[in-house]
Amino acid sequence: MVPPPAAVARRSLSLDHEMFLDFLVLVLSCLPCIADRGSFASVCTLWRRAAGLSDAPPPAQLPWAIFPSATAASTVFSILSASTRRIYLPTELVGARLCGSHPGAWVAATGHVPSGGNVAINLLSREMVPLPNKKLAPLSRRRAIQLLEGEGPEPLIRQRAEKDVAVRAIAFSDAPNSPDCVAAAITEGVYQPSVAMCWLGAQPQHWAVPWTIPAGVQDVVYFEVGGNLKPSFYLITNWDALFVASFVDDTQILVHKCRVQWPTDDMPTLPANVYTSRYLVVSRGHLLMVRRYYSYSKSDGTHQTMLFRVFELQNQTLDLSWLELDSLGSRALFLARCSSRAFELPANSEIKPGSIFFLDDITFGESVAATKNDNQYNRNDMGVYYKDEPGLTWPHLCSNLFGAKNFVAFLKHEGKMEIMLFDNLQELETYVGNKPIEVEIKGCIRRFNWEQATKCPTPIWFAH
Template sequence: MLRAREPCSPWSDGLPPELLDTILRYLTCLADRVYFAAVCRVWRSAAQVHKAPQCHLPLLLLPSPAAPSFLSLHSGAIRRLHLSESVRAARLCGSHEGGWVVLASDQWRGYAAVNLCSGAMVPLPDRLRIPSARGRIDTTCEYHMVIRTVTFSGTPSAEGCLAAAHVSSASNIAFWRMGMERYWLARRHDVVDVIQDIIYYKEGFHVLSSTEDVVVYAPKGDLLGMSHTSYLMQKRTDYKPDRLLPKGHSVSRYLVESRGKLLMVLRLFGPKQQRHFRIFEMNLAGGGGGSGASWVELHALPGRALLLGRGCSRAFEVSQFDTLRVGSIYYLDDASFNLSLAWSNGSRYPSTFMGVYDFHKTHNVMRHYPRESTSECSLPIWFIP
């Protein structure tokens, strides 16, 4: 007589813990681990026990009011990102470690720092105040402002957090601290003419200009007082002002911290969309401000890869990530984008110059990295879990 066959358990439940642990070791992308944990209870328990990597690569956030998504540099996969309607349609203008992004819910107002992982939100003002020459603040005089990019000194929700914003208004740079609910505070003097990038580095906001000079703003006192140091960099021998570049050529500049040093990355565009990158390291051999500082060119990027983005550039050690290759430079289409043109064009943001550049020219670039995208709300941005 045939015996009744016992029902088989799902194949996922039958995998030994040792195999699940091996799989998790190769899932260095946080998103991949989330999908792994969603398979079943056994896999979820294994993911909770297995220690996740301490350092994560940023995700490339691809905004869309209808179907936002993100690209994982680990796997090359593009996945849907489930966000609330107000966040999906927002313009993104900054990011910070721990899942934070800065957004404008109505393109030029409704600013807030939002944590896409936890849902936490920190409202940011949309007005600007400028102190007088004596440092007094006229509480009756406020300016409208449009935020282009925001850089934080730390977690946006933490007490004592500071933020610097590249803005379009009566000033082009403004500062904010936790507790300031009504306005940003601008600087009247030492305003950089054309801001290229801002980074928080060694207890101060470093602001890079189109002339490749640097102004450092550091907090002082309990209120939002900011000391400033200007570095008029010695001009490199082949430097040319942007207005004197040959027809069809342009350059954009980024600041990146790498191995305790401050780097300036130049992205150069030529005719027929030719791209070229140069990397310089800030040298303060002269000490202090003034003209003693200079940019020293680096002709190699040993052991590192760069991810470029306004206010959110990062350098990573290739030894920590199997998917990164030495000398790879991932860049976004945020070099010279004109917000006013986007708004006049129905708030469409075409991105046609994204890509991966091989600084050492020793390998092929990633094929799955998107070269272009178009969104009705925002340019792509690096999202750091």
């Protein structure tokens, strides 16, 4: 019996409907960013049904960069989707200076929140954890040097006098609302910032046991070595000295200076206008130290990042040494003071393995001054660095958000070395000419296309 025409039409429509659903599910699998998947599901009922039919979980997410503004509406940049979006920050973060973050949607703000204090807030749940606004009086510089340069760990006993604290950057051991969370903060001081710690789970009223590192701390990271149950923070100074700080109880902290052997350096001397900044990152159970090389102009105070090198701490119990890594494998690094993270790249990501994303936080002490003096923050030295040949191109998705690619070259001539950026090989050949110069290409760098300066605080990475 031949079915009536109406039944044939309904069956054809049903088949087309199912085929379209299968097509939508296939499209969804090509969207690695959870924000894109959320937008996909909000189109209509049919698309939302397709999102529910997908069995494949979203790939591991990479952090977003938050660009705060003077209003609740702020801009975030997603690395996976290479696009910007709007996000509405909690009232406590409007106009605040973000000084740290922790996986699970936690960010820390200081100095300019409405209450005038410090706070950690979860951007998804809106849960808020107050951070201390006061710190105990620091040890004398002479006493601190004696403790930090000793052979073994020495206790630092907290003192009673209190004063206000301006946090420059903060690192957490766990989520700030965890009873086991310990925080370490780099506090005010442009040339010799001090370090303070507190046990947030104990609901402290102040930062305990601040002390001054003689050489100046550049970064802090939480890291547990060899099953050590004591909360330990690693600190790196501007002279590559490595320290470990651990809580004994709520009144004492042990500080130990590590003896770390350096490998033979192929950059024994830097050009006069090139300087180094350092970051600590925990990745695959190891501690990484990243050196960031940048040029600095004393005439106008501007700086420009040129090169990154990554070192891994070896033999983490005895005979410590740094080993330079030739490759990061499938990882990408996201650098920020006290909040650097390493991520394994998803299989369908267009991000080049070994990429190092960086923010404009070389002179991160200026962010405190800008909050007080209402100056402008710089945003002209943010981008991504990766080892690559000059002929290769960055994925097309990022072409509108990143500037032109430069490649980094080492130039050695008559015992002197230069680190320079070039737009293309022709520019390098013109510069070298017929001079007997040794040329080695180290990598490529591209910068974000953002405004160079703004009165809004500098951005920070936000990990889901």
